[in-house]
Amino acid sequence: xxxxxxEPLFLRACRGEPVERTPLWVMRQAGxxxxxxxxxxxxxxxxxxxxxxxxAAEVTxxxxxxxxxxxxxxxxxxxxxxxxxxxxxxxxxxPVLATKVRTEADVDRLIVPDPVKSMGYVMExxxxxxxxxxxxxxxxxxxxxxxxxAYLVEGGGSKSYSQAKQFCYEHPxxxxxxxxxxxETISAHLIAQVEAGCQAVQIFDSWAGxxxxxxxxxxxxxxxxxxxxxLKKKNVPIIVFxxxxxxxxxxxxxxxxxxxxxDWTTPLDLARQLTGDRVVLQGNLDPSVxxxxxxxxxxxxxxxxxxxxxxxxxxxxxxxGILPETKPEHMGALVEAVKRLGVRRVPA
Ligand code: CP3
Numbered sequence: 001x002x003x004x005x006x007e008p009l010f011l012r013a014c015r016g017e018p019v020e021r022t023p024l025w026v027m028r029q030a031g032x033x034x035x036x037x038x039x040x041x042x043x044x045x046x047x048x049x050x051x052x053x054x055x056a057a058e059v060t061x062x063x064x065x066x067x068x069x070x071x072x073x074x075x076x077x078x079x080x081x082x083x084x085x086x087x088x089x090x091x092x093x094x095p096v097l098a099t100k101v102r103t104e105a106d107v108d109r110l111i112v113p114d115p116v117k118s119m120g121y122v123m124e125x126x127x128x129x130x131x132x133x134x135x136x137x138x139x140x141x142x143x144x145x146x147x148x149x150a151y152l153v154e155g156g157g158s159k160s161y162s163q164a165k166q167f168c169y170e171h172p173x174x175x176x177x178x179x180x181x182x183x184e185t186i187s188a189h190l191i192a193q194v195e196a197g198c199q200a201v202q203i204f205d206s207w208a209g210x211x212x213x214x215x216x217x218x219x220x221x222x223x224x225x226x227x228x229x230x231l232k233k234k235n236v237p238i239i240v241f242x243x244x245x246x247x248x249x250x251x252x253x254x255x256x257x258x259x260x261x262x263d264w265t266t267p268l269d270l271a272r273q274l275t276g277d278r279v280v281l282q283g284n285l286d287p288s289v290x291x292x293x294x295x296x297x298x299x300x301x302x303x304x305x306x307x308x309x310x311x312x313x314x315x316x317x318x319x320x321g322i323l324p325e326t327k328p329e330h331m332g333a334l335v336e337a338v339k340r341l342g343v344r345r346v347p348a
Contacts, residue, residue, distance in 0.1 A: 008137045010071040014200055014237035014259050016280050016312045022305060022342030023070035024335065025139070027241075028321030029063040030075050034328060036062050046091040047083075050076050051121045057128035064136050066328070067335045071137045071200070074129060074193070076122050078143030078204055079151060081189050084118035085110045085181075087152065100155040102167070107178045110152075112185050115192035122189075123196035130197040137200060140193030144205035144242070145182035145223035146216075152178070161210045168219050179223040187230035194234045202239040202261070203227060206320075209244015209263075216248050221255065228256040239282060243320060249274035264319030268307040280313035285334070287318045290326045294333040301337040316342060 010023040049055050056075040064072050083089040088098035150164040168175045190201045208220045241261025253275035260279050262271045264286035289300050308314035316338045
């Protein structure tokens with residue numbers, strides 16, 4: 001179909017279609033490692049930046065202008081919906097929540113917000129990006145239920161997320177109720193982002209790796225399945241990044257997600273075996289490699305491309321967000337290496 005051939009590389013790769021080059025984007029590609037980001041960021045708070053569509057769209061444009069990446073991700077944060085649910089939020093720069101969810105009454109107090117009414121600025125940022133850079137595919141995103149629950153129970157980030165897990169073990173019914181409320185909120189938020197113009201979505205389960213496989217299936221994957229189910233009707237590629245949950249890759253590959261993010265601890269050839277080549281893989285350079293010499297960046301890029309070869313498809317990315325101390329030239333070296341080494345012949 002002619003229309004399909006004109007689709008951007010990133011979207012074709014997400015659908016498992018043949019591509020002439022491995023596409024690439026980078027988690028947290030808009031951020032503090034870029035001087036132009038820090039310049040915009042100085043004008044306001046982090047949440048102020050998220051809530052000012054012209055500025056949020058501007059920092060979304062920045063890494064595309066500088067590196068011509070194959071996809072953009074809208075500038076926002078996974079915790080934006082938590083504020084819309086009624087929990088006061090601050091960034092310092094790490095997130096701080098004003099209250100902790102500990103009881104059923106706390107769960108009942110949380111609102112399932114109308115995303116357009118309460119987070120309309122995200123949809124406006126999406127519209128500004130799409131009209132300014134119509135050729136670059138735009139990814140919408142949300143946190144997964146378990147990861148958001150972890151912040152709600154802990155009141156912020158944590159080394160072990162032990163309080164969040166204790167909550168699951170002590171009050172499994174209440175935990176499930178909270179996860180269901182989060183699934184509803186996240187589904188509506190992602191659908192609104194697609195309706196505003198996002199052409200793919202990523203669900204970040206950043207703290208999945210703190211759970212045993214069995215607990216991940218119960219508290220992580222099960223509520224995520226509801227979101228995938230709700231999003232299917234929108235017909236955009238769904239990327240699930242469950243960091244550290246490699247033992248659950250077989251189950252994740254049958255979740256309905258089109259693309260699975262893989263962190264750097266699991267080689268992509270092993271991930272291919274675990275997923276039976278049913279899904280496209282995304283990843284998985286260790287973000288710390290970008291802090292080291294350029295020759296090593298190139299060597300590691302080649303290794304990852306080799307490990308991904310022959311699978312259903314591959315989207316190059318880091319195995320987690322880019323570190324703020326990364327030199328912009330080293331990110332440039334990554335982009336150059338993927339664009340040069342990732343070229344392949346399209347099967348006839
Ligand atoms: O470029 C992009 O990827 C889009 C923007 C984006 C941000 N956060 C901007 C941000 C995305 C996709 C996120 C997702 C996010 N936020 C995740 C999932 C991804 C991951 O890293 O696992 C998580 C866990 C959060 C929660 C969060 N937000 C934390 C823990 C922090 C502080 C981290 C730090 O670096 O100190 C934030 C703040 C945040 N979100 C910043 C940015 C650019 C730094 C804030 C600043 O500019 O001061």
